Amino acid sequence: MEIFKGNRIYNFMGKRIPFLGFSAILVIASIVLLFTKGLNLGIDFAGxxxxxxxxxxxxxxxxxxxxxxxxxxxxxxxxxxxxxxxxxxxxxxxxxxxxxxxxxxxxxxxxxxxxxxxxxxxxxGAKVGGELREKGIMALSLSLIIILIYVSYRFEWRFAIASILALAHDIIIALGAISLFQVEVNLDILAAILTILGYSLNDTIIVFDRIREGIQTSKESELNEVVNESVSRTLSRTTLTSLTTFFVVATLYLFGGEIINGFAFTLLVGVVVGTYSSIFIAASFLVQLKFSIESFRAKEAEKVKRQKEKEKIRAMYEKGTV
Missing domain, CATH: 3.30.70.3400 (Alpha-Beta Plaits)
Known part of the structure; x- marks a missing residue:
């Protein structure tokens, strides 16, 4: 099922500066809220x-x-x-x-x-609350570090930096919304933040995977064109997945009761912001980091060359000529 026409290419990168500007406003506003209103720490963290x-x-x-x-x-x-x-x-x-x-x-x-x-x-107790707070921050930090290592290994360091920036963008805005509406921050909210990390990363990885595939198969030498084509190809999938998740979480928020309202609210914000960043922001960061198609293709060609040489040496070894 496709919501958007499969052969239509949308010019996302042509609008990347306005989108980045809008995101910058949201991030700055969220940081201001965190420093002024702060977070409404529940007994899990405040004791x-x-x-x-x-x-x-x-x-x-x-x-x-x-x-x-x-x-x-x-x-x-x-x-x-x-x-x-x-x-x-x-x-x-x-x-x-x-x-x-x-x-x-x-x-x-x-x-x-x-x-x-x-x-x-x-x-x-106050001591237990402090320990939970420290461990929560540690869990969030370790998650970001592991994600950085994983994406660097699977793709290229610029992809990793772009994904971490996109995830930081999502988390800061989600925390800003929590601060704005004074949602009580407890272990459920921490679980929701970590869920947002995984959800947003999954969408971003799919987009980056399509961009990498586009770089390898497309004849385009301009990164903007490759990104526009790749994001357009994943647009229907991203939208359908996000809408399905949104409706489920919205149902939890409306009918799940007071106990999980904070958790569901955080996920609602995360799904919306994560989808937005996967489509409009993550790839824009990649362009801003001056990712080079020529260098990437040269590295991939070198990898293929080395792999063929290994296969050739193995074949010669098996035939007894080495």
Whole structure:
């Protein structure tokens, strides 16, 4: 199935400067958001306690806040969770006062607010939260390094640099969206970011593979023309894959419930930005890095020549002439 005509070549590289400019604006805006608003770190990374409470009637958030204001839980974040009858109480910065029976303690404190039950209690120490944060950053950094090595081995160093720049572009914009909407950053969000890395890289590798194939088979000597043809050939596949993924993730976001909303939102942003970068940005970086078709073809010809010489020597060895 093809959405776009298979024989039509779109001039993507002719518009690469406006697209790169648009991406630069998004990246700069995302960085500004990260430095000004910051990330809304959840208890997984900041440490703290989360208590999920379900009432039989509409949750009296104002009354809960008033009751807790006179206790050691003063300043807790109290928000509706999925429905008007459920709330989540978040206490950041765990102290030595918080013990394992916090559920029972919270139950006694909120007894005057109505009939309810404690659905969930999660506690993460400050030290554990710091370790999770460090390991999350390490996992992200190692992923980028391994990707750089893999793409350099499979293609050429300029392809690797272009792919890493495209992935950094996707991650920064996704983090900017998370900061803008103050999505709570927890282990689920980290998993979503790593998923975006894999998804975006997969699309980028397919485009780069087609570009490499185009360089080897096409008679064109201009990189822009080869890139336009290669990206146009993968356009239907990229669009169909992205739309399928988008609809699935959108369904999770709309109907999956409050617990996975942050994860689904991050993936939604990642799918859109990853598709955009695979089509318009990754190859543009390759052009900006002054990739040379002539040098690449010469290296490939040398590889073929060496391979033929090895095969010739092996054949002579098998015949006993060497």
């Amino acid at each position: 703290g306690t989360l208590v999920q409470v379900q009432y039989e009637q509409k949750a009296p958030i104002d009354k809960i806040r008033e009751v807790l204001s006179n206790t050691k839980y003063k300043g807790s974040s109290i928000t509706e969770f999925g429905s008007p009858t459920e709330v989540v109480i978040r206490v950041t910065g765990v102290s030595s006062n918080l013990t394992n029976d916090i559920g029972d303690e919270m139950h006694k404190l909120l007894d005057s607010t109505g009939k309810f039950e404690i659905r969930r209690v999660d506690m993460v």
